[in-house]
Amino acid sequence: MNEVLASIAVAVVSSLAVPVLFTVPGFLLYSAYTRGLRSPEPHDRLFLARTVVGSLIVHSLALPWTFRLIEGLREGTSSAWEFAVWALVVLIAAPVLAGSIAATAVRLRRPRWVAAALDYTALAHHIRTPDAWQWHFSRRRPDFVRVHLKDHRVVLGYLGSRSFAASDPSRRDLFLERQFMPGTGKVYGPPVPSSDGVWINGDEIAFVEFHGAGRQDRGDAGDKEVPGHE
Template sequence: MEVTTREALEIAVSWLVPGFILSNTIRLLVPFIRWERQEAVLGYLAVGSLFATLRLIGFPIWLTGLVLPLAAGVVLGIVANYFREQVSHFLPLPSTAWDAAFWMRRKPCFVVIVLKDGTVIRGIYGRNSRASSDPDRRDLFLEGILTQDAKGRWRVDPYTIGLWIDGSQIVTIKFIVAKRGDENGERTTS
């Protein structure tokens, strides 16, 4: 039996492309999830076998090769984000403490960051904050910086729109739950 170019293309589309599309769609929505290369290829083939089965029973290739994997990836990504504070049984958890700490952050919180030179930064890690998921380049963007007023209250600095921090300079990060009424950065020290 000789495989033509068209048949080879159909095999690739039926087996590899759906898994690639589904996995990468999930990774776009849940950036801290990483698979090793061998795991990724096996995952592509495993997922692809499901879509290839649908292809064999008569579903059109455009549906099994593109639309269904994309839709499934979006749904799984949304579900993973919704339940990210709970243990995931269908997606691998982030592989490092850095990734897990920031991936599990659903609600805004206060952070106290200590740098190598002893500098202490107090800020807000919220919806507009970002943490790198690249293991070779860790960095952090805080959406708000806290300053202490004369009465000992911490308030969001109105003149700062954010702060970028080089991850290689961070020694520790403390996450503090924002209590009701703290959303504006108003907290009195004890």
């Protein structure tokens, strides 16, 4: 009876091992590669193809280690701890690291031949990003912004590390950590008293102006740094 249960357990583990080995690394790699981006969900075949290809890439890089581990298991020199470390690195850590490195690499625009190669293979950041909203906000650059609403109101604010821009195409709301009162003309006035930020409904936004995080005009005060600038 014990032998039968052991055989069943081995069969179950073996049947689960193959899907895990060839889906988990690819899924984690692609998730890390597309982190921070929102796009339509891929259909089942494309999702399966991406996960399998990603898993094959990871396993190809780890092939020498895998062969040594298998050989050690045959000779009885490998321990359970070594197998656990292999699983942690190859199935989890390596895919996440590889995806993050790839996502950083595709943002490169220099040298020119690298940019041309990325454009040709459709891996460049501006190609893999579905729209201009996500392209700009995914760069996480601090900006002083002027948000024009559809009812012709204007909101002046600062987009910093504690701000947020939704990446969901159906809900493009914006949270600015600081809000400023309007100055004379198209300039930033003083901060709104006791303000802890401002939330703006994406449906009300007509367009947004970005003025960088440098120095901005403040009316009569001339070319001075905006209050609260970090």
